[in-house]
Amino acid sequence: MITFNTRIKLNSELEALSSVKMAVSALQRDIANTCYKTATPGMDIILEQAPDIKGECFIIKEKDNTLSIAASDELGFIYGIYHVSKTFLGVHEFWFWNEQKFSKREGYQVPSDYYFASKPFAVRFRGWFVNDEVLIDGWQIDGSRQKPWEMAFEALLRCGGNMTIPGTDENAHIYCDLASKMGLWITHHHAEPLGAQMFLRAYPDLEPSYDKHPDLFEKLWIEAIEKQKDKKVLWNVGFRGQGDRPFWADDPAYDTDEKRGRLISKLIRRQIDLLKSYDKDAICCSNLYGETMELYKKGFIDIPEDVIFIWADNGFGKMVSRRQGNHNPRVPALPEVGAKGRHGIYYHASFYDLQAAAQMTMLPNSPEFVARELARVCDHNAKDYWIINCSNVKPHAYILSLIARLWEKGPDGDGLNMDEFCTQYCSDYFGRENAGLVSELYMLWSSYCPKYGPNEDDRAGEQFAQHGARVLMTGLVTNFNVDNPADTKAAAQWRWFSDKDRLIEQVQDYKKIVEGAVSGYRKYLDKCLDAESKMDSQGKELLEDLLIWQVQYHYYGYLGALHICNVVEKALLPQPDFLDAFYEAGLAAKAFYEGYDNMRTHENGAFEGFFDNDCEADIRQSYYASKSLMGFLRFHGDGPHFYEWQRRFQQGAGGEKVHLILRIKKHLPDDELWKMIHEHKERPST
Structure with a gap:
């Protein structure tokens, strides 16, 4: 015993x-x-x-x-x-x-x-990329900034993982030693070949051009090799840009696919030559990601066969090229069946795209979809390397658990029944007595995630509500056509979703999705609360902190976005109703703030402060933007003297029909004026 x-x-x-x-x-x-x-x-x-x-x-x-x-x-x-x-x-x-x-x-x-x-794993190299780690980054456990990373790496090892990209940019260099100390192989971000510091980090005043500074680029590569040569490393070779962007965005000399592919191919071989001079048995890998995969598919990139080719999903779990801005070619992102060489994948349990992805909450596509897609990966023999974007771990544990099951046994190992998998997962954490209730809720998750496009994987995460609302707010404020409001031009950053010429048309397209999302998440939340009422206190607390807060993040986010749609519609009428638009903007701010405040109430114990740095979806910023929008609308509808709305709703301010030359009440700030309007609207009619 x-x-x-x-x-x-x-x-x-x-x-x-x-x-x-x-x-x-x-x-x-x-x-x-x-x-x-x-x-x-x-x-x-x-x-x-x-x-x-x-x-x-x-x-x-x-x-x-x-x-x-x-x-x-x-x-x-x-x-x-x-x-x-x-x-x-x-x-x-x-x-x-x-x-x-x-x-x-x-x-x-x-x-x-x-x-x-135990048996050998189905996938040779398998691990997590701790990316977009904005919640982990500023959070501490018992005053330690390192402890969260140690707990992430421990969870990875418990899942049978053996490698990691230990953070993004500077974090990868800070926590590399800890990951190695814990027994993990180290690999690298696709923007940091050989794990080298990005050029603009080291030389911020220089142009990041290899043609102009080959010696400085190679100096960084050599320094990275020497720093890591005593660790277990899967060396990433390639040449992307300074961050998550292609290098030609900073170097206009490379204006054709042929030129771009030729340089990438040349530098991959140069990096390998430098590496082999230190370790002739070094294992190399290279990312075919985004625009790089398109170049490879067109035949412009030549990579040695002993390098592991890393194919990437689109951020939503589908093995096709990712959407970048309005460009979404969906190029298949898997090797041909029977292709030579070694192959692997970069796969997202979490993704950040400023459009429709999920980084704060669970992947919007179903576990069944993920299992099918990873079965395709195995059918194409891409089993040498799986690096999974795990982001901040906590919101994505369910999908990460499923992927760990797949990299251990393969899609067909021991037979994978998704209902049984979900029930077992819920039993592990919520207890057997609660497993049935909770597993039903988990299995419903993807069905409530809004469908925004024609493809099976076109399901939206929380960014569709947050970034969508803020893009349309910005479009209203910056493009507003005073002479002909209905003709206000479209928001350029929303053309990926609605390629219309006028903002009102984009909002109408968006509103159709958002209305369904609000209704759906309200029903989902009610189901969660009903299940919670049947659980013991321990089960209730866990359900709140693991699932319900995510449903609420979506509900309040989409509710706020729906009110923003109403704002734009009222502001773009032939005769704009700025007062009602102002009121709707206040309702949006209220919804976004309730979503933020509710999220923060789910920080318990070691997770105190965990959500403080929600800065990528950022429901708090949606609240701030809505408040600013209220001011914009008040300028248009109540300026420059700012007394008409107050007269209408404030007792003793003169009334809207009595026009005094001088005011008799001090001006109210937007918040107080909105509360007064809200109380008036909520008052029962007599």
């Missing part, structure tokens, strides 16, 4: 491995979290080296009240340690991120003669 007094023993060679020691410490913590302090003796857990066991595999045996974990390498031991934690103590992969509650016992029985032998 495993008890509080269980000892974990390892030899001096394993003691020297920081990764194994950290996993052992995690198991000791798990024992302390699940066992009472008692005098009851516990069985020993011993780690034994076994060179004949395949890499990353382990064998666990019980004999004579001793549990042995045998493996041939550090990851085998780590996976074995976490297998013990999950199987016997019930500490699941996302125990931290899903705020799993533990009930302590005296001990946990291990069956006599227990035997388990």
Whole structure:
């Protein structure tokens, strides 16, 4: 039996491995979290080296009240340690991120003669890109900025992951050592070949042109190789731009596909040559992402066959090229069946596109869709490398758990039944007694995500509400046609969704989707609240903090967006109704703020402050923008003297029919005026 007094023993060679020691410490913590302090003796857990066991595999045996974990390498031991934690103590992969509650016992029985032998993973290199990590970035656990990253990497290892891009831009350099110390392979962002610092970070005053500064680019590459040469690294080779953009955006000399492809091909070979001078066995990979994949498909990029080709989904889980601005060619993003070489994928459980994606909330497409798409990936033999954009981990744990199941066993391994998978996931974190209720709610998620386009994956996340509303607000303010409001020109940044010439037409297209979303999320929220009422207090708290807050983020976001649609419609009438538009803008601000405030109430325990830096979807900014919009509308409808609306609604201000030359009440700020109008509208008519 495993008890509080269980000892974990390892030899001096394993003691020297920081990764194994950290996993052992995690198991000791798990024992302390699940066992009472008692005098009851516990069985020993011993780690034994076994060179004949395949890499990353382990064998666990019980004999004579001793549990042995045998493996041939550090990851085998780590996976074995976490297998013990999950199987016997019930500490699941996302125990931290899903705020799993533990009930302590005296001990946990291990069956006599227990035997388990793990199998090799279906995918060779598999891991997370901690990208768009804006919530993790400024958040601390017990005053530590590093602890959130350690918990992310622990969850990845518990899921059987073996590699990571440990953050975006500067974070990747800060947390590279921690990830390596924990036993993970390091790989790189597609904008940072070889993990080198971006050129403009190192040389902010210089033009980022390889033709003009080849020595400086290569200096950065060499520095990166030397810094990482003693780590386990999958070296990313390529040449994109300074950030998430093509290099020719900063270098107009490359104005044809042929020129662009020729330079990328040349620099990939140059990077490989530099790398091989340090390590002739180095493993290289290269991203065929966005515009780079289009160049490759056209035959303008030549990559050596021993490089792992990384194909990317479009951010919504479909293996086609991503939409960039208004450009959405949806080029198939998988190797041909039977293609030579090694292939992998960059896949998004979270995505940020300033258009329709989901980064704060779960992927808008269904787990069934994800499983089908990843089955296609395996059919095309892209199983050498899977890097999954996990963003801030917590909102995406459900899909990350599914993907971990797929990279371990493959789409057909042991038969994947999605209903059973969902029920088991919910049982793990919400308890068996709540699993049925909660699994039904999880399985409904994608059905309520708005369908905004003709493709099966065209389902919207929270950015469709937040960025959509703000783009249309901006279009109204900056394009407003005073002489002919109805002819106000369209918002250029919304043409990807509605390629109309007038703003009013774009709003009408958008409103059709938004109205359905508001109605749908209200129904979904009611279903969640009904299920919550049937659960115990512990289940209620978890449902609130794991799922309901996400549904509410959508509900309030789309409700605010619907009010913005009403604003634009009223402001663009032939005779604009600025007063009603002002009122609708206030309702939008109210909805956005309620969504923000509600989200912040779901920060408990270690997650205090977790949502503070919601800056990509940013429902708080939608609130600020709506408040500014109120001022714009008041200028047009009540300026320059700002007394007509106040007269109409404020007692003692003269009334709208009595026109005084001088005012008798001080001007009200927008908030107070809006509250007065709201009280008037809410007052029952007599």
